[in-house]
Amino acid sequence: MEKTEEIVLRGLPVSRGIGIGQPLFFALGEEDIPEVHLDPLAIEAEIERYRLALRMSREDVEKLQQLSLNDGPPEIVNILGTHLEMLQDPLMTSGMEEKIRKSGKNPEAIVLDVISEYKKRFRSIKDGYFQERIRDIIDVSRRVLGHLFPMKRMRLASVPPNSIVLAHDLVPSDTVEATMQVGAFVTASGGITSHAAIIARAKGIPYVAHIDIKLFKRFDQIHAVIVDGSQGIVIVNPEEETLKKYQVLKKGQLQNFRLMQNAAHLKGETIDGYRVRIFANLEGSEQIGFALRHGSAGIGLVRTEYLLFPRKRFPTEDEQVAIYKKMALRLGPQRPLVIRLFDVGGDKKFEFDPGSIDFNYFGAIGHEPNPALGCRAIRFLMRFSHLLDTQLRAILRASIHGDIHILIPMVSDIYELRHVRSRLAKLSRDLRREGVKVARKIRVGCMIEVPSSALLCDELAKAADFLSVGTNDLVQYVLAADRWNNDLTSHFYTPAHPSILRLLRMIIASANRFKKPLLLCGESASDPLLIPLLLGLGIRDFSVAARAIPLVKHVIRKWRILDACQLAEQALEYSCAEDLKRFLQERIASLDL
């Protein structure tokens, strides 16, 4: 094969738009640590380097112990004690030195071996106590590794302009840093509603997943790569003609987007005058101006867990108050601000800063055997209640500055709602006693994103102040198909599935019965194929990435409510996802967006 000829690769379309540029392999962390066979004369010096890393790790832990004695959660003192003991244990001292001498390998490679060995054991052991001990060993080893090999992870904030970023996988902490310098993402794994994908769409970065990125290494030379995020196509070394065609297409798409942006101030309403509210989903307070410029009626979802990424720890109460207050003031009293409690876990993994208390407390989040079914969101917050209390106190303190609502993620049944309400009542009393003003009433809503809460929607609609349907997760859990990382099952992940439609009908009916507002904040709310269907089913409040608001308005303004209802009625008759998809494609004229 002439390795400079044009090659077309087909993958999963994740984020629309066209990117044209040079490929850039995105280096990951621990995988890139080199294994070096040492010169026998260098071994003692390497052991000395290892001892120094051990000493520095002990000093870290001692400092943290001091800190946590004053204001850390009580359990952490015990964890830190265990870590200090481990750092003095022969397993970490003489045992590791022996391994370096015997293998002749560099210390970081040896520590990495230990980590992967224990990771394996962690997966095979079911006993909670032993799992905790293994996690401690992994955390301690990572701390030592951090001193041996300070990992300079490549940062997407500083890639050359128009880079076509190639990676095995992307996690939200990577994509959240990406700027417009990134021309496109191409990954081997990933799914359409993974959080990395959500961020790519929110930033307008084209993205194609399920491409064998190893292929790129086989080319002698790559003069350009084209990524067509709408079609799921990646073209390597395009011919002159192909390049020209895509340059024209890209220009056209940009013009289209600008035209639609100009219409962002128009009302969200159907041809026959039915009002629809379109809110924005945000990952950070800095996007508020952008959301308002795009015609947002308020903020329907703040993914507060994104506050952890830049800090590599949980934000403090005061930091949270400052952020929530700033957002509320910017929105004013008329526009709601729905603050979702930290939805950590699942594919929102966190590696904490080894210098933070959270590192010793959790090590990392989302590294469970089955993170999507694990200790995620409100389950995590109820398990580590000091985090829930801190966040609720911060929201209460900010509550007098705007129309703030609280949203609980991953609700399973009414117990979580009761728990949050009772903590809120207690914390409000405490704050008032301290002389702090808090709003008289804060509305508390439940996310419907697991089957149990969908089936209990009547009870939840009765008890909660509002509901918010998270279709990204609801689809994953109802259809038992990973939203994130499995190219073998991604075709099962179908938001336009007959079962999802029926559940939505049920949830909407419950909200209407108890006259409670209902938002739809999953990615389906910005899918032009699904918007008319959602409208017809009865959704009147949509919450989408700010960038998608003009598109959603544009689609809604083309429909009559009666036609949308008729479409929904017909769609509800289907029992096969494929047939339903075909029906929708035929019925909804291609909007060429």
Ligand code: PEP
């Ligand atoms: C959802 O699940 O649809 C949702 C909006 O939450 P997230 O995407 O943050 O999990």
Ligand code: MG
């Ligand atoms: Mg969710």
